[in-house]
Amino acid sequence: MRFTLNGAPVEVDVHPMKRLLDLLREECALTGTKEGCGEGECGACTVLIDGAAVCSCLVPAAQAEGAAVLTIEGLGDAHPLQRCFMDEVGAQCGICTPGMIMAACVLAPDASLDEIRLGLAGNLCRCTGYSAIYRAVQSARRQ
Amino acid sequence: MKTALSTLELRRAHTLDDALAIMRAEHRVPIAGATDLYVGLNFGTVRARRFLDLWPLDELRTISAVDDRLVLGALVTYTAMIASPIVRERLPMLIEAARQVGGVQIQNRGTVGGNVANGSPAGDSLPVLAAADAVVVLRSVDSERRVPLTAFYTGYRASVMRADELIVAIELPRVVGAQWFRKVGTRAAQAISKVVVAAVRNESSARIAVGSIAPTVVRLTATERALASGAPIDDAMAALRAEVRPIDDLRSTAEYRKRVTENLVRRFWSETA
Ligand SMILES: Cc1cc2nc3c(=O)[nH]c(=O)nc-3n(C[C@H](O)[C@H](O)[C@H](O)COP(=O)(O)OP(=O)(O)OC[C@H]3O[C@@H](n4cnc5c(N)ncnc54)[C@H](O)[C@@H]3O)c2cc1C
Numbered sequence: 046m047r048f049t050l051n052g053a054p055v056e057v058d059v060h061p062m063k064r065l066l067d068l069l070r071e072e073c074a075l076t077g078t079k080e081g082c083g084e085g086e087c088g089a090c091t092v093l094i095d096g097a098a099v100c101s102c103l104v105p106a107a108q109a110e111g112a113a114v115l116t117i118e119g120l121g122d123a124h125p126l127q128r129c130f131m132d133e134v135g136a137q138c139g140i141c142t143p144g145m146i147m148a149a150c151v152l153a154p155d156a157s158l159d160e161i162r163l164g165l166a167g168n169l170c171r172c173t174g175y176s177a178i179y180r181a182v183q184s185a186r187r188q
Numbered sequence: 189m190k191t192a193l194s195t196l197e198l199r200r201a202h203t204l205d206d207a208l209a210i211m212r213a214e215h216r217v218p219i220a221g222a223t224d225l226y227v228g229l230n231f232g233t234v235r236a237r238r239f240l241d242l243w244p245l246d247e248l249r250t251i252s253a254v255d256d257r258l259v260l261g262a263l264v265t266y267t268a269m270i271a272s273p274i275v276r277e278r279l280p281m282l283i284e285a286a287r288q289v290g291g292v293q294i295q296n297r298g299t300v301g302g303n304v305a306n307g308s309p310a311g312d313s314l315p316v317l318a319a320a321d322a323v324v325v326l327r328s329v330d331s332e333r334r335v336p337l338t339a340f341y342t343g344y345r346a347s348v349m350r351a352d353e354l355i356v357a358i359e360l361p362r363v364v365g366a367q368w369f370r371k372v373g374t375r376a377a378q379a380i381s382k383v384v385v386a387a388v389r390n391e392s393s394a395r396i397a398v399g400s401i402a403p404t405v406v407r408l409t410a411t412e413r414a415l416a417s418g419a420p421i422d423d424a425m426a427a428l429r430a431e432v433r434p435i436d437d438l439r440s441t442a443e444y445r446k447r448v449t450e451n452l453v454r455r456f457w458s459e460t461a
């Protein structure tokens with residue numbers, strides 16, 4: 046099966062019903078994408094498929110065929126969202142952070158606080174209480 | 189994932205004709221956005237082993253207005269409904285419902301066909317479709333039939349759909365009058381409904397559908413009749429209390445659901461007056 050992963054074409058030999066989450070972590074060795082719940086509730090496994098945020102724990106590998114998949118690794122090490130999450134302490138244990146950042150990536154540049162809340166409603170955090178996360182996303186908007 | 193991958197088998201359909209031929213020959217379980225199915229597979233509660241992926245069927249992704257009908261292809265996602273000017277103009281209550289499904293990740297993948305086929309009593313699009321007199325278009329390799337949504341379900345998660353059929357579209361006649369939608373859950377996002385009401389008011393007549401209170405979505409026909417006859421709202425609510433027989437489950441009690449249903453219908457009636 047072929048798809049584009051973080052901008053580069055890849056070909057993998059994988060069971061078509063393997064979860065995209067496991068394909069990324071096991072076959073592609075990209076462990077930035079996390080598993081929280083495995084049932085679509087927490088958003089820790091969020092990646093972008095053709096620019097749309099999805100829970101990779103609910104996507105059969107076959108549905109990524111021919112698509113462009115973007116994971117947290119695809120943002121590099123100096124994306125404004127990554128820096129602002131550090132500066133604002135938007136991450137504590139860090140399990141939710143890659144998913145939060147991927148979901149935040151697709152928010153409109155002029156998103157209001159309410160729109161940020163709505164855009165991140167599918168991402169749960171057990172540590173921060175969310176305020177620091179919203180602050181981080183807002184300060185990344187300004188950069 | 190709790191289900192052993194080695195026991196699972198998937199075929200992918202690239203045209204609807206292909207998909208229907210495979211359904212006739214092999215009775216596979218279709219997969220659309222997988223947002224219900226993969227939850228079950230992750231937990232090991234899905235018994236089926238042979239699946240058919242419908243996701244590549246772009247021909248089921250169209251939203252169109254044909255004559256006076258709005259037609260939603262089975263693979264139309266919540267995100268596509270929310271973005272559609274035709275849906276916004278014709279069926280704003282469906283957009284209200286779609287916005288309250290899961291979070292964006294679920295809205296990007298979950299489909300209307302999956303919501304209808306899955307048939308959860310808490311499916312949020314179902315009261316909207318029932319109040320709008322929607323028709324489910326079922327196709328097999330050699331036949332097509334149109335079943336009103338209100339006749340589609342035969343019981344809890346059971347429907348008239350045959351093993352060789354697929355839902356290809358949902359058809360909606362033009363809705364005249366004010367549309368109203370309200371979902372009550374534990375929190376704004378990602379919550380399964382405790383009670384969900386969709387209703388249409390055209391002067392003195394009303395169509396009211398409620399989800400999460402019975403094994404299937406229900407239309408409150410006695411309440412609708414009472415309102416259409418011009419009965420005062422308190423009399424109509426007596427009819428409502430007589431016809432609503434909610435379920436007790438881990439999310440709420442029957443008594444709570446009955447009270448909330450009554451409060452929502454009262455609010456619908458006063459807000460659309
Ligand atoms: C975290 C989370 C939150 C959710 N929140 C909500 C919510 O708020 N409200 C709500 O209503 N739902 C919610 N859901 C449930 C789910 O997202 C919806 O029911 C969705 O519409 C299912 O569509 P799908 O395409 O993903 O279906 P799938 O999972 O692909 O399929 C579901 C069922 O339908 C069958 N099927 C699918 N398409 C067809 C077809 N065209 N013809 C025949 N059979 C078909 C499949 O065989 C399967 O049995 C939520 C799910 C998750 C994981």
Ligand code: FES
Binds near residue numbers: 079081089090100
């Ligand atoms: S691990 Fe996918 S949503 Fe929680």
Ligand code: FES
Binds near residue numbers: 137138142170171
């Ligand atoms: S930082 Fe721990 S879950 Fe969010």
